[in-house]
Amino acid sequence: MENLSRRNFVRKAGGLAGLLSVVPGIDALADPPLPTAPRWPDEDVTANEDYWGWVQKAYSVSPNIINLNNGGVSPQPILVQDALDRYNRLSNEGPTYYMWRSLDEGRESLRIKLADLAGCSPEEVAINRNATESLETVIYGLNLQKGDEVVLTKQDYPNMINAWKQREKREGIVLRFINLDLPIEDNQAIVRKYEEAFTSQTKVVMITHLVNWSGQIMPAALIGRAARKRNPGVHVLIDGAHSFAHVDYKVPDLEGDYFGTSLHKWLSAPFGTGMLYIRKEKIKEVWPIFAGADPQSGDIRKFETLGTRSFPTEMAIGHAVNFHQSIGSERKQKRLHYLKNYWLEKALDIPGVTSQTSLKPEFSGAIATFLIKGMTPAQIQSALFTKARIHTVGIVWENINGVRVTPHVYTVLKDLDRLVNTIRVIAKENAVASSSTSGK
Ligand SMILES: Cc1ncc(COP(=O)(O)O)c(C=O)c1O
Structure with a gap:
């Protein structure tokens, strides 16, 4: 049954999976169906957490850290990881045949x-x-x-x-x-x-x-x-x-x-x-x-x-x-910009916090930096991780001085709330420490 339904899917699917279905021996490894996306056809889903909850479930990111360094490299959705795994296993059955003759098609x-x-x-x-x-x-x-x-x-x-x-x-x-x-x-x-x-x-x-x-x-x-x-x-x-x-x-x-x-x-x-x-x-x-x-x-x-x-x-x-097209480029850009502004606008209300990133959609997307007065980017990056397991990157490079925060489509708002609360705590502790030092 399992093989039969996979084969049906392969027949229906276009692109690579469809092409592979004609290569003997490969169709058993073709892509299982995409998890069905909820249907919100024409609606603006930028702030629809049910929609983005579906996207989040497509990834396998660790719940043990909050990964806000997606500016470095992205994790892959599970279906991409699975495809890679299948193609790799297939290639290992006969590298020059499956990899060079079949997959290369x-x-x-x-x-x-x-x-x-x-x-x-x-x-x-x-x-x-x-x-x-x-x-x-x-x-x-x-x-x-x-x-x-x-x-x-x-x-x-x-x-x-x-x-x-x-x-x-x-x-x-x-x-x-x-x-x-x-x-x-x-x-x-x-x-x-x-x-x-x-x-x-x-x-x-x-x-x-x-x-x-x-x-x-x-x-x-x-x-x-x-x-x-x-x-x-x-x-x-x-x-x-x-x-x-x-x-x-x-x-x-x-x-x-x-x-x-x-x-x-x-x-x-x-x-x-x-x-x-x-x-x-x-x-x-x-x-x-x-x-x-x-x-x-x-x-x-x-x-x-x-x-x-x-x-x-x-x-x-x-x-x-x-996977990208199942979300759509416009939706994705809007969501990424929304996530950035979601945390950055709140962070900028905290005394001593500044940023070198625009809030306007013409000039920015998901990536932003922030700085807390009196602290180095390395100190802030380290405090975020120690206090809340939030993974970011400190940047000191040619006129740019700050901690870079980069959410992705799978980022949940709760994690960004945690980021803002932790920035607030760090900024407050730093202000108290510097006022007690200056009073000495
Ligand atoms: C602006 C820009 N260009 C090029 C690169 C190089 O990318 P890769 O390491 O994937 O070659 C990076 C990597 O972060 C980048 O940020």
């Missing part, structure tokens, strides 16, 4: 699925292991010469900054850094900062769409437009590690030439999964890091010559896309 349908989510052509999507790999493929793959200038910010991600610095050292390209004082709730002011750094030598502009340190959403399309106005041939590279499947947009809306993201962040895909988008006309111009037979081809697949990697991991991505 799912790659093209996965490409279509990801392209649908990203809003672009499948011919513009390469599947890889993370945002670092995606973005460094472009950073190292662009033809640049000594004296060519790259505009970036000190708040970009260190891996990308370091990759650019390596090119600076090896080849003499010139890096022009902007230093942002976040939050900034004025897109034109952000664009002006970039404009001040553009020169006739600017060949690349690097834009982090959602700044991981503080949660600021950057006006990527406006920055790219300003760069092209100054120099029409400029390459626009967008780091979407934190915005993809978090903020509701399509990749071409950002008007970049290149876009890299991790899928193990907000999409909740298996650890070690990423996606590179390159605008069709630009593919030829970028040299792959791992060369195939024709490194100058216009086929996006030339960036997938990675050698042996985990196909089970890649193939389970499709299940994460399904």
